[in-house]
Amino acid sequence: MLLGGVVFLLMMVFGLIMRVAQGDLISLDPEMFYLLLTAHGAGMVGSAALSGAAILWFFSARHLNLRSSIYIAFLGLFLAGVVLILGSIFIGGYGGAWTFLFPLPAMSGGLWEAWAGVMFCVGYLLIGVGFLLYYLELGLKIASRYNGLLGGLGWRYLFANNSTDVPPPTIVAASSVLVFNTIGIVFGAAVLAASIVNLLLPSFEVDPLLAKNAIYFFGHVFINATIYMAVTAVYEILPDYTGRPWKSTKLFIGAWAAVVIFVQAVYFHHLLQDVNMPAWTMAVGQVVSYASGVPLIGVTVFSLAVYIKGSGLKWDLPISLLTLGVVGWGLGSIPAMVDGMVSVNKLMHNTQWVPGHFHTYLLLGEVAMAFGFAAWLVRDKAVTTLSSLDRLVFRAYVFGGAGFVLVFLWSGASSIPRRWAVHYEQWQLQSQLASGFALIVVLATLVLVVRYVAGLARRSQ
Numbered sequence: 001m002l003l004g005g006v007v008f009l010l011m012m013v014f015g016l017i018m019r020v021a022q023g024d025l026i027s028l029d030p031e032m033f034y035l036l037l038t039a040h041g042a043g044m045v046g047s048a049a050l051s052g053a054a055i056l057w058f059f060s061a062r063h064l065n066l067r068s069s070i071y072i073a074f075l076g077l078f079l080a081g082v083v084l085i086l087g088s089i090f091i092g093g094y095g096g097a098w099t100f101l102f103p104l105p106a107m108s109g110g111l112w113e114a115w116a117g118v119m120f121c122v123g124y125l126l127i128g129v130g131f132l133l134y135y136l137e138l139g140l141k142i143a144s145r146y147n148g149l150l151g152g153l154g155w156r157y158l159f160a161n162n163s164t165d166v167p168p169p170t171i172v173a174a175s176s177v178l179v180f181n182t183i184g185i186v187f188g189a190a191v192l193a194a195s196i197v198n199l200l201l202p203s204f205e206v207d208p209l210l211a212k213n214a215i216y217f218f219g220h221v222f223i224n225a226t227i228y229m230a231v232t233a234v235y236e237i238l239p240d241y242t243g244r245p246w247k248s249t250k251l252f253i254g255a256w257a258a259v260v261i262f263v264q265a266v267y268f269h270h271l272l273q274d275v276n277m278p279a280w281t282m283a284v285g286q287v288v289s290y291a292s293g294v295p296l297i298g299v300t301v302f303s304l305a306v307y308i309k310g311s312g313l314k315w316d317l318p319i320s321l322l323t324l325g326v327v328g329w330g331l332g333s334i335p336a337m338v339d340g341m342v343s344v345n346k347l348m349h350n351t352q353w354v355p356g357h358f359h360t361y362l363l364l365g366e367v368a369m370a371f372g373f374a375a376w377l378v379r380d381k382a383v384t385t386l387s388s389l390d391r392l393v394f395r396a397y398v399f400g401g402a403g404f405v406l407v408f409l410w411s412g413a414s415s416i417p418r419r420w421a422v423h424y425e426q427w428q429l430q431s432q433l434a435s436g437f438a439l440i441v442v443l444a445t446l447v448l449v450v451r452y453v454a455g456l457a458r459r460s461q
């Protein structure tokens with residue numbers, strides 16, 4: 001969590017620099033902008049994945065006998081991947097974005113050489129292998145404890161009405177995530193391997209449309225998985241506060257079953273701009289993007305409200321951040337669904353509307369959950385209320401974060417494109433306002449990290 005928190009903070013500073021540069025408040029070499037953009041995208045997604053994985057492992061270990069050696073191997077592969085990725089960006093000059101869209105790693109316009117692209121892809125592969133190991137261990141232990149993966153998913157209870165040994169919510173979540181994220185990572189690994197061969201032997205050709213589809217399937221599923229892993233913190237921690245255990249009801253298990261399918265099927269919304277994809281894929285993309293909001297908003301956000309209501313819960317920093325995470329996640333899905341409409345997507349997809357929606361469910365979603373979990377780990381049990389510093393930091397994070405994402409959405413609605421290093425003068429007001437909000441988020445996050453470190457130090461005494 002410490003590693004994740006520090007990297008979140010550093011990447012936020014990179015984000016702030018990009019936004020300040022777009023507002024023309026500093027002059028930044030566009031080449032540098034794309035290095036920062038690449039590092040920010042890969043670093044944020046990586047830290048979200050790392051913190052999500054730490055949370056899921058921590059709570060799964062309450063129910064399973066997991067081997068720490070596997071986690072250490074996972075962490076080792078992860079760190080080795082990070083070193084290669086950072087090297088490829090800041091030494092090799094790779095600036096082709098975290099999505100490594102084929103054939104961009106190979107066609108740098110002279111900005112970086114093939115080896116930098118290879119290094120980036122190999123870094124990703126190492127992280128992917130680490131995750132496969134991680135999920136394999138979870139899968140093995142779940143299968144042996146809950147009578148197969150179907151038992152862990154809870155589907156036996158759902159369909160066969162077998163109510164003995166119903167898996168707890170964390171196990172349902174773990175089983176679901178390991179199924180869909182393993183599929184996603186395998187697609188990602190396949191296209192990474194093909195891209196690496198293509199970089200080394202250009203005569204080995206890759207079908208660009210197939211590569212794009214595989215990359216976006218992987219990317220979409222992987223980033224979603226980070227939130228689905230982190231939300232287990234809510235299932236496990238909230239009951240400590242409300243005295244009401246989070247239950248694996250049929251509705252809950254059914255919603256997770258839907259997530260396993262939908263999280264894969266909604267990736268079709270990444271095809272809405274591809275004129276050469278068949279029309280039915282667009283129809284599926286639109287319909288499923290809408291439908292996928294139901295298990296999330298309908299079940300998680302609604303259940304959270306029901307569990308909290310009338311429970312006499314005392315708000316402290318961890319529970320405030322965790323609740324913010326769920327609310328931000330739910331709210332962020334709304335602009336995502338809007339963008340999932342074919343007619344809107346044609347107009348908005350390459351605008352800042354898109355960073356607007358995903359910063360909502362990441363910055364105010366996954367990251368809030370991760371800091372909530374971290375604050376809970378080091379909480380002082382004697383303190384059951386929000387201190388005035390906690391309240392200030394929490395409010396600053398919400399205020400800065402909400403302002404920051406709203407400006408992205410406003411920019412998108414005004415057709416300001418995403419991923420442009422240099423903005424026209426007419427666009428700079430938004431970038432400047434966003435920089436102010438971003439600075440507030442960075443400062444609040446700094447306090448959260450410092451507070452966590454102080455908590456760790458206090459506990460180790």
Ligand code: HEM
Pocket residue numbers: 011012013014015016018019037038040041042044045048097098099352355359362363366367417418419420438441442
């Ligand atoms: C203070 C907080 C943050 C700031 C100031 C910030 C800033 C930015 C900026 C300026 C961009 C480029 C927008 C454009 O395309 O014009 C961006 C993209 C992105 N950000 Fe953030 N961000 C922050 C937090 C986060 C968090 C918490 C995450 C994920 C956990 C995240 C993930 C991403 C991703 C995946 C991209 C897309 C990169 C790409 O287009 O290749 N950001 N961010």
Ligand SMILES: [Cu+2]
Pocket residue numbers: 220266267269270
């Ligand atoms: Cu997606």
